[in-house]
Amino acid sequence: MREAELPIELDRNSPNSLTAQVASQLRVAILNGVLQPEHTLPATRRLAAELGISRGVVVRAFEQLSGEGFLVSNGAGGTKLAVRPDINNRPLDDRKPFSAAPPVDVIDLTPGRPSGSPFQDRQWRSAWKLAVTEQGKVQLPPALGTTALREAVADHLALSRGLAVDAEDVIITGGTSDALQLVVAMLRNQTAQPRILVEDPGYPTARRVMTAAGARLATVPVDENGLKTTQLAALTEIPDAILVTPSHQYPLGGRMAVQERLGLLNWADQHGVLVLEDDYDSEFRHSRMPLPAVASLPSGADVVLLGTFSKNLSPWLRCGYLVVRGDAGQRLKATREALDTPVAGLLQSAIAHYIQEGGLSRHITRARREYAHRRSLLINRLGSRSDLKLSALDGGLHAVVRFNHPEATDVAAKALALGVLAIPLAGYYADRPPENGLVVGYGAVTDLQLAKALTILSGLIGVTMP
Numbered sequence: 001m002r003e004a005e006l007p008i009e010l011d012r013n014s015p016n017s018l019t020a021q022v023a024s025q026l027r028v029a030i031l032n033g034v035l036q037p038e039h040t041l042p043a044t045r046r047l048a049a050e051l052g053i054s055r056g057v058v059v060r061a062f063e064q065l066s067g068e069g070f071l072v073s074n075g076a077g078g079t080k081l082a083v084r085p086d087i088n089n090r091p092l093d094d095r096k097p098f099s100a101a102p103p104v105d106v107i108d109l110t111p112g113r114p115s116g117s118p119f120q121d122r123q124w125r126s127a128w129k130l131a132v133t134e135q136g137k138v139q140l141p142p143a144l145g146t147t148a149l150r151e152a153v154a155d156h157l158a159l160s161r162g163l164a165v166d167a168e169d170v171i172i173t174g175g176t177s178d179a180l181q182l183v184v185a186m187l188r189n190q191t192a193q194p195r196i197l198v199e200d201p202g203y204p205t206a207r208r209v210m211t212a213a214g215a216r217l218a219t220v221p222v223d224e225n226g227l228k229t230t231q232l233a234a235l236t237e238i239p240d241a242i243l244v245t246p247s248h249q250y251p252l253g254g255r256m257a258v259q260e261r262l263g264l265l266n267w268a269d270q271h272g273v274l275v276l277e278d279d280y281d282s283e284f285r286h287s288r289m290p291l292p293a294v295a296s297l298p299s300g301a302d303v304v305l306l307g308t309f310s311k312n313l314s315p316w317l318r319c320g321y322l323v324v325r326g327d328a329g330q331r332l333k334a335t336r337e338a339l340d341t342p343v344a345g346l347l348q349s350a351i352a353h354y355i356q357e358g359g360l361s362r363h364i365t366r367a368r369r370e371y372a373h374r375r376s377l378l379i380n381r382l383g384s385r386s387d388l389k390l391s392a393l394d395g396g397l398h399a400v401v402r403f404n405h406p407e408a409t410d411v412a413a414k415a416l417a418l419g420v421l422a423i424p425l426a427g428y429y430a431d432r433p434p435e436n437g438l439v440v441g442y443g444a445v446t447d448l449q450l451a452k453a454l455t456i457l458s459g460l461i462g463v464t465m466p
Helices: 018-031 044-051 055-067 122-133 147-161 176-188 204-212 229-233 258-271 326-339 345-356 359-382 408-417 447-460
Strands: 039-041 071-073 079-081 170-173 195-200 216-221 241-244 274-278 303-308 320-323 388-391 398-403 437-441
Touching (some): 018 055, 122 345, 147 170, 147 320, 147 359, 176 326, 204 216, 216 229, 229 258, 241 258, 258 274, 345 359, 408 437
Parallel strands (some): 274 303
Antiparallel strands (some): 170 320, 303 320, 388 398, 398 437
């Protein structure tokens, strides 16, 4: 039972008695469905104190409503609403439960969704227990992030990416979107509408967020191996920053060669361009060793590495980090100090404990095995078809399936009607003509769900749509 907050306002200048006013307003609340049968009314003494009236007024109002059949007294159990056939169909009774399941179970192949297994991890629960039992904090979390989490992130990057990072180089963010807003805010301190170059195809959310934050975007066409230095040399307008996904081009899935990374840094250094390296799922490699992060290569260019816990833990956490250095790093820190942190200190503490106790490392190892198995399942189901081209399989949580016909949007619509949500590749393109295909995420589904979904998609691809 939940105790109700009663919507009562008394007018002492009204010709109606206080008892009549209390009873009338409670009656209206019951009939309108504001008060529900599961609600328990406050004790008469407490309600009288809150309203500034005598307890006798409340007692008489309750007694009147009880006599009318609206209330039932349970003695020590309190007073609650009576269940009456004439009022149990009021409008609010027809509300759908907040957690109501969809009428049809949809197998969701949206890319970027990881396994939810960390939330069932004993070490994850232990990390939260440690966080909530720490000495109570009464001050705001540090704007740049808690010391514990910044140190934990630095240690994690040393192990997972071979990146020598000092904790002072780390800024904790509310995920990638927050990080991009922070970068744009920093750039806008220098120019009203900073120009940022992005890959096409690329991450649609990044384009939307940076545009909403006040940036002016330009695109450069790329294939699965990322952009080429020759493309940068041909630019007629130099941007303020460039956003790249060199470790696993999103969504096409290839990786930028080392010589192209060095060329990018040399060009950025010459023209004073800030390089934004989105390292979104670099921990999950399946067939080749990862190349060094752009941020780890020797250069005079300003490079900011964007990392997130959305792919290796869960996007539900909305937590990530930036690795910053040099002049741009100082300006980003100053901007973050001005804006303050968007990440709860309790969450930061729990993630720090999870990393420090080795939970994240062990989870990544387990998840890598899961994802590799599902990747193999996808290859086995679709790889033998000559009318399909599979890519983006070196790492990450998704694959790209290209085909000539039918239109991917038609396939996606038919698949959804059959209970499978698949995303057309066209949605990742901004300015150039899109390729025909689907982006298939396999991180969050079970093996059985993936096998069923692939059977449905395979049956739809190559078939003439009515």
